[in-house]
Amino acid sequence: MTASYIALDWGSTNLRAFLYQQGKCTAQIRSERGITRLDGNTPQQVFSDVIAPWQSLNLPVIMAGMIGSNAGWIDVPYLSAPVNLDALGQHLFPLEAALPVKAWLVPGICFNRDDNCNVMRGEETQLLGAYDESPASLYLMPGTHSKWVHAEGSKISDFRTAMTGELHHLLMNYSLIGKGLPEQQNSADIFRLGLESGFRQPEITGRLFEVRAAHVLNRLAKTAVSDWLSGLLIGSEVAQMLSHFGREHRITVIGNPLLTGRYGQALDLAGIGGQALDGDQAFQSGIRRIVNAMGN
Structure with a gap:
């Protein structure tokens, strides 16, 4: 494929579009019109609006994220893990709707077995980029649903999900x-x-009510409950996941600086060094590798 294309990172709450010309990102568009915030529009209408400034360039579009889920535009089949990330470019799903440009969706990855039932969409593209930018044997992708991914080179051999971000939102x-x-x-x-x-007591289900009791009894400032709860949940997540995956890994933490910083503190507490990688940088690097694979 040509080195000129449009890439969309289209998640549940946000949409980010990147214009590439001759291999370089020359423009970006950021929108809050994720698949749960379409405001009565169809995905096709939002797609057309977003690429409108670049439509005259007649460039192909590659999309990743929840737009390819059963809650998005079209439900793209998952690739079953274990899977090699380098295979993503050979398994793109062509979008055959009446569109002004050619478009493809990146498939997600799943585990479907008795001891691990898990799915991801969008993270696989960031993982491919992280493998290129900051290779590790364990990747941590904090967020609403944090992903912990064990890799052997570019092969995804295991991953687990912690609903830490969503739990914090629901509880608060x-x-x-x-x-x-x-x-x-x-x-x-x-x-x-x-x-x-x-981190000291990762089984926190029986202690969550204490968060309320602490501020009711004035042992915790009422303006700091969110940060206390965030620390409690993140510490518990990191302790449990390290117990599952082990501590002998080189870890790359992928995401925005606020979250990678918080999880970095947790890894420091565990005595494990982690390296941070910006989520947008990982996504763009991953899309670039996917596009290059399409051309082979």
Whole structure:
């Protein structure tokens, strides 16, 4: 394929579009019109709106993320793991809707077995980029649903998901833990204390109510509950996942700087060094490898 193309990272809540001309990213568009925020529009309408500024270039489009799920534009079959990331370029799903340009969707990856039932969409593209930019044997992708991925070179041999980000949102917004709280403020010290507590005692189900009790009894500032809970959940996640995967790995943490920094603190607490990689950089590098594979 030509080195000029459009890449879309289209997730649940956000959409990021990148224009590549002769192998270089020359423009970007960021939108909050993820698949759960289409505001009555169809994915095809949003697609047309987003690429409209570049449509006259008549470039092919590669899309990754939740747009290829059963909640998105079309449900693209998963590739069954174990799988080699270099194979992604040979398994793209052509989008045959009436579009002004040719478009393909990157398939997600799944495990479907008794001891591990897991799926990912979008992360596989970032993983391919991370393998190129910052190779590791264990990748950590924090977010709403954090992914922990064990790799042997470019081969994905295992991955697990922790719903840490979603749990934090639900507990703060829809449970007694967050009821009646004032606007939350950042507190690095409180986050660190929560992190240490969660890491020391990772089985935290029986302790979550204590988060509410702590601020009701004035042992925890009501403006710092979010950071305490974030630290508690992240510390628990990291301790449990390291127990599963082991501590002997080189780890790359992929995501935005805020999250990679928080998880980096947890890895430091565990005595394990991690290297951070920006999520957009990983995605763009992965798409570039996919496009190059398409041309072979």
